[in-house]
Amino acid sequence: MQHLSSPFTLKNGTGISNRIVKSATSEVLGTTKGAPSPELINLYKRWAEGGAGLLITGNIMVDARAIGEPGNVVVEDKTHFELLKTWAQAAAGTDTTIWTQINHPGRQAIGLINRNVVAPSAIRLKLGPMSSLFRKPRALEEEEILDLIERYATTAEILKEAGFPGVQIHGAHGYLVSQFLSPRMNIRTDKWGGSLDNRARFVLEIYRKMRAKLGGNYPIGIKINSADFQRGGFTEEESVEVIKMLSEEGIDMIEISGGTYEAPAMMFSKQSTREREAYFIEYTKKARKVTNTPLMVTGGFRTAAAMEYTLAEGALDFVGLARPFILHPNFPKEMLNGTLEKIELNVPKTGIKFVDEKGLLELGWYEQQIRRIGEGKEPKLTLSPFSAVTATTRSIIQKSFRKN
Ligand SMILES: Cc1cc2nc3c(=O)[nH]c(=O)nc-3n(C[C@H](O)[C@H](O)[C@H](O)COP(=O)(O)O)c2cc1C
Numbered sequence: 001m002q003h004l005s006s007p008f009t010l011k012n013g014t015g016i017s018n019r020i021v022k023s024a025t026s027e028v029l030g031t032t033k034g035a036p037s038p039e040l041i042n043l044y045k046r047w048a049e050g051g052a053g054l055l056i057t058g059n060i061m062v063d064a065r066a067i068g069e070p071g072n073v074v075v076e077d078k079t080h081f082e083l084l085k086t087w088a089q090a091a092a093g094t095d096t097t098i099w100t101q102i103n104h105p106g107r108q109a110i111g112l113i114n115r116n117v118v119a120p121s122a123i124r125l126k127l128g129p130m131s132s133l134f135r136k137p138r139a140l141e142e143e144e145i146l147d148l149i150e151r152y153a154t155t156a157e158i159l160k161e162a163g164f165p166g167v168q169i170h171g172a173h174g175y176l177v178s179q180f181l182s183p184r185m186n187i188r189t190d191k192w193g194g195s196l197d198n199r200a201r202f203v204l205e206i207y208r209k210m211r212a213k214l215g216g217n218y219p220i221g222i223k224i225n226s227a228d229f230q231r232g233g234f235t236e237e238e239s240v241e242v243i244k245m246l247s248e249e250g251i252d253m254i255e256i257s258g259g260t261y262e263a264p265a266m267m268f269s270k271q272s273t274r275e276r277e278a279y280f281i282e283y284t285k286k287a288r289k290v291t292n293t294p295l296m297v298t299g300g301f302r303t304a305a306a307m308e309y310t311l312a313e314g315a316l317d318f319v320g321l322a323r324p325f326i327l328h329p330n331f332p333k334e335m336l337n338g339t340l341e342k343i344e345l346n347v348p349k350t351g352i353k354f355v356d357e358k359g360l361l362e363l364g365w366y367e368q369q370i371r372r373i374g375e376g377k378e379p380k381l382t383l384s385p386f387s388a389v390t391a392t393t394r395s396i397i398q399k400s401f402r403k404n
Contacts, residue, residue, distance in 0.1 A: 002311045004304065004319070005336050008053070010252050010294065012217040014165065016318075017095035018053040019311060020332045023255065023298040023320035024101040024170065024223065026058035027370050028071030034064060035080035036073050036087045039374030044090035044098060046373055047325060051333035052096055054318070056255075059103035059170050060159070062151040067113055068105035068175070075155045081162060088163030099166035099221065100159045102152055106176035107137040107185070108261050118144065120179050120186035120193060120202075126262055145192060145202065148176070153209035156220075166219035166252075169206055174260025177203045178225055181242065182260075184232040200242050207249055221253035222246060223298075226283035229263040236283055240290055247291040255296040255320055256280050256287065266299055267323075268359050277306040278319075285315045296320045303342045304335045326369050327379050350385050364388030 008016045029040035047055050061067055061074040075084065091098050107119035111134050119137035127134065140148070156167045171177040179185040180202040186193045192201055203222070210220055224242065228234045243254055258280055259265030265279065278284075279299040287295060298320030301307050307319045324331055324343040334340035347365055349356045365388040369379040 002314075002317070004307055004311065006311075008294065008317060010219055012219060012252065014097075014219050014252075016053040016097060018051075018332070018336060019318050020052045020307075020335070021054040021255075021296055021298075021318045021320045022047060022052050022056060022325045023257075023296075023322045024056045024058050024168070025322050025326065025366075025370065026069060026072065027374070028058075028069050028367055029371065029374055030071050030073040033080070034061070034067075034072065034074030036083050037374075039371065040073070041083075041087050041090055042376060043370060043374035044087065046329050048091035048094045048096040048098070050096075050325070050329045050331065051094075051336060052325070053332075054166075055091065055096055055098045056168055057098065057100045057164075059101050059175075060155065062102060062104050062148065062155045065114070065116060066104055066106075066109055066118065068103065068109060070110070070113055075158050076151065078158060081158070084159065084162035084164075088159075097165055099168055099219070100156075100164045101168045101170050101223070102155050102159075103170035104148060104152070104176040106179045107134065108174055109134070111135040119176070120188055123185055123187070139188070142190065142192070149202070149205045149209050152206045153213045156210050157213045160214055160218060166221065167210070167214070168221040168223055168253075168255065169203065169210070171203055171222045171224045172255075172257045172259075173223075173225070173266055174228070174262065177206070178228070178234070178260065181225075181238070182228050182234040184228065184230055184234075196238050196241055200245055203242070204245060204249065207246060207251060211250070216250075219252040221255060222251060223255040223257055225260075226256050226258040226280045226287075227265075229259050229265040233260075233263075236286065239283070240287055243287050243293075244290045247293040251293060253294045253296060253318070254287070254291070255298055255318075256284050257298050257320075258283075264359075267362070277301050277303065278310055281310055281315065285313075288315045294318065298322065302345070305341065307335075323366060326366050326373070327381065329373060329379075346381065348382065348385055355385075361385040361388050 061072045064074045117135045117137040122139045124136040125134045227236045257266045277300045284297045294317040296318035297316045
């Protein structure tokens, strides 16, 4: 029977020392030029000491003209190659492995730092009063789609050469790959839209191009939505089909999440779901029936008991966590040696009902904690949620003036 502490060997022979994985966490610690900063490298050293089997980096952008958030790392050529090499070595001397996550934001790109926003179709994000932060995208031309596919593969190739031993395509959360998959965001009438086969073409072509450049033995994974959780969006049935397609192509690991900026199911769920932990576990059981590819589920895990139980059930092979790593970087070791049973995450409240219920300041608050770890400090559990607003605003303004 598999446990949290059981090692795992991927089909290409790559070993992962245990089943605890840090899911991607956009650190926003890139420099204004999109290079990894010393704080980002420190952060990964600290996380590697924490004892997880695998750490997946925050999303790395494939195109400097399309940045999800200010402070993202961008890899489109070898400009920052030496720093990437140093980052790739952050887990040296530990049993932890670091994979990179590769992304293009599509329409989920903050307007202030992105002049020319592109997406499968010209459909604007609907985020109530926050919609004005995002521009209406322009529909991609076919040759731009082909260029983007090439870019995903080139970014992965550079990161491989820099020394990272695996890569993950960000296919979830309403970013570009997820936009292509969703009939709500992709209403194209050419071969990149319409039927599921057409909507899945973008991600399949990215996978194939990466495989061709990276070779048969290099681990390639994907993070994918179980569903968009929106009317007219990507459904569970479609997601199972895409998982089948990617498995047949030979993908090495599939991480399951869900939601988009408009419906952020990846981070916020109903109270009843939170109590059961693992937001997407029921879907994963369906996915398990159609694939033997290693599966990971992320979102909501907080207790060793729930993680052990779901591993023992056999629906998944890895447990993915994000916020617990940010507040308790050592939790994997403590859980693996039995001294920690439950991770407590108490984000201070603002007292403003709407803000607290929607978790509007939570992401920025976690980003501030990430920065603290990168600076060699401990996370500060009492940090005011309002300090995140100031810091995020400052960062957006500074990075709006980035030179490239
Ligand atoms: C600060 C922060 C940054 C995140 N950045 C990313 C990202 O770059 N890519 C991604 O796939 N998910 C990202 N996520 C989502 C997490 O990977 C994860 O899916 C989500 O937080 C649910 O897991 P948890 O309940 O263990 O936190 C981020 C989450 C947080 C809190």
